[in-house]
Amino acid sequence: MATRTDAPTRREQILKEAARLFAERGFHGVGVDEIGAAVGISGPGLYRHFAGKDAMLAELLVGISGQLLTGAKRRLAEADGAAAPETVLDSLIEGHIDFALDDRPLITLHDRELDRLRDSDRKLVRQLQRQYVELWVEVLREVYPELAEPAARSAVHSVFGLLNSTPHLSRRGPLPSRGATAELLHRMARGAFAAAGGQGTPAQVAREA
Amino acid sequence: MATRTDAPTRREQILKEAARLFAERGFHGVGVDEIGAAVGISGPGLYRHFAGKDAMLAELLVGISGQLLTGAKRRLAEADGAAAPETVLDSLIEGHIDFALDDRPLITLHDRELDRLRDSDRKLVRQLQRQYVELWVEVLREVYPELAEPAARSAVHSVFGLLNSTPHLSRRGPLPSRGATAELLHRMARGAFAAAGGQGTPAQVAREA
DNA sequence: CCTTCAGGTTAACGACCGCTAACCTCCCTG
DNA sequence: CAGGGAGGTTAGCGGTCGTTAACCTGAAGG
Numbered sequence: 030m031a032t033r034t035d036a037p038t039r040r041e042q043i044l045k046e047a048a049r050l051f052a053e054r055g056f057h058g059v060g061v062d063e064i065g066a067a068v069g070i071s072g073p074g075l076y077r078h079f080a081g082k083d084a085m086l087a088e089l090l091v092g093i094s095g096q097l098l099t100g101a102k103r104r105l106a107e108a109d110g111a112a113a114p115e116t117v118l119d120s121l122i123e124g125h126i127d128f129a130l131d132d133r134p135l136i137t138l139h140d141r142e143l144d145r146l147r148d149s150d151r152k153l154v155r156q157l158q159r160q161y162v163e164l165w166v167e168v169l170r171e172v173y174p175e176l177a178e179p180a181a182r183s184a185v186h187s188v189f190g191l192l193n194s195t196p197h198l199s200r201r202g203p204l205p206s207r208g209a210t211a212e213l214l215h216r217m218a219r220g221a222f223a224a225a226g227g228q229g230t231p232a233q234v235a236r237e238a
Numbered sequence: 239m240a241t242r243t244d245a246p247t248r249r250e251q252i253l254k255e256a257a258r259l260f261a262e263r264g265f266h267g268v269g270v271d272e273i274g275a276a277v278g279i280s281g282p283g284l285y286r287h288f289a290g291k292d293a294m295l296a297e298l299l300v301g302i303s304g305q306l307l308t309g310a311k312r313r314l315a316e317a318d319g320a321a322a323p324e325t326v327l328d329s330l331i332e333g334h335i336d337f338a339l340d341d342r343p344l345i346t347l348h349d350r351e352l353d354r355l356r357d358s359d360r361k362l363v364r365q366l367q368r369q370y371v372e373l374w375v376e377v378l379r380e381v382y383p384e385l386a387e388p389a390a391r392s393a394v395h396s397v398f399g400l401l402n403s404t405p406h407l408s409r410r411g412p413l414p415s416r417g418a419t420a421e422l423l424h425r426m427a428r429g430a431f432a433a434a435g436g437q438g439t440p441a442q443v444a445r446e447a
Numbered sequence: 448c449c450t451t452c453a454g455g456t457t458a459a460c461g462a463c464c465g466c467t468a469a470c471c472t473c474c475c476t477g
Numbered sequence: 478c479a480g481g482g483a484g485g486t487t488a489g490c491g492g493t494c495g496t497t498a499a500c501c502t503g504a505a506g507g
Binding site for chain 1: 262263264265266267349350351353354388389392393395396397398399400401402403406407414418419422423425426427428429430431432433434
């Protein structure tokens with residue numbers, strides 16, 4: 030995957046602006062004329078590049094899910110058995126944080142507009158998301174073997190909620206630098222996992238086997 | 239606040255169903271006819287109870303924010319100076335978890351449809367939310383005095399993201415019991431705060447006895 | 448030089464949606 | 478028992494939105 034230096038194609042411009050607008054005002058809250066205006070063309074000109082408004086959302090959501098999953102698989106392959114599970118988990122967390130900080134509109138869309146997709150697209154996205162989650166669950170259970178699988182899955186979803194909170198942060202003041210924010214989020218994610226996994230207070234996980 | 243035993247009024251029925259539908263398909267994705275149908279009347283009959291579709295959303299969001307803030311203030315008053323800061327923080331977490339588990343549609347709406355409000359309503363909701371956050375920040379900084387204020391605010395937002403992830407949990411299987419889920423979320427929230435507040439990687443739990 | 452075609456344009460259609468108007472029907476109350 | 482308000486109903490208006498149709502244009506290619 031060579032780093033892109035060439036200018037973005039028109040399709041990419043449209044997708045980027047559509048993502049921003051969808052994240053700001055919701056899928057149904059944005060008209061095609063607005064999306065067109067955001068890239069300098071107007072309204073129906075978009076139909077030279079996309080089959081319809083739905084197709085834009087579909088491509089965005091499939092792209093996000095696929096990108097997250099691909100990145101996670103790559104990180105897992107790089108560590109291939111050699112590295113300690115903690116290191117792999119840290120790598121997953123780092124990748125997710127990068128994504129959450131660099132592509133906030135996409136992160137917002139990702140868990141907000143999924144239900145607006147056609148059935149087939151929605152199934153595809155759900156499948157990619159599920160694979161991503163299961164990948165985290167496996168790594169997490171290597172780090173905390175006492176953790177039961179349902180609890181691990183809940184913990185992963187919860188940490189996603191924590192990491193995906195970045196869109197809510199920016200509203201008030203520029204907040205700490207990107208690096209400091211990333212580090213804080215990373216520490217909190219590890220802390221949350223540790224609290225979930227170090228069979229802590231007692232017994233509630235054991236009870237439900 | 240006496241526990242309600244009498245039947246819900248029509249207004250309350252409408253609000254409840256509207257919240258569910260808005261959470262499922264988004265504010266713009268739901269028509270007034272659907273909301274009416276959900277409570278057994280049809281379409282324009284709603285206008286006997288609400289000034290418009292916007293008014294329903296506004297009442298929902300203001301209600302949520304107010305309820306969260308009121309509950310937190312009550313919990314803070316109950317502990318009035320006497321209790322240890324850790325206990326107060328636990329109480330806040332418990333209250334938020336109860337809300338997140340019992341009113342999932344509302345939690346979903348709360349950070350999804352805020353921008354669909356009229357300016358005045360949005361300002362009111364934002365103000366209530368801000369007060370709620372600041373209240374958490376104060377308590378958190380009593381527990382972790384080393385924590386700088388911007389970092390504390392970020393940490394609070396992130397933990398809200400963690401706790402508000404409950405809507406994502408239910409999709410696949412009924413998952414652990416409500417009690418077990420609440421306990422897991424509580425531990426993770428404390429763990430995340432501890433990791434944010436104990437400056438440095440380690441030693442954070444041991445120090446705070 | 449003619450053709451083709453990618454990538455635009457504006458006009459307009461059909462569907463949907465929020466809301467109002469006009470009307471009906473109980474039930475309560477003086 | 479009149480009557481009036483609370484809480485419905487259906488019909489329909491006005492606006493918006495996604496999409497299509499028909500047309501235009503500039504650059505590339507034989």
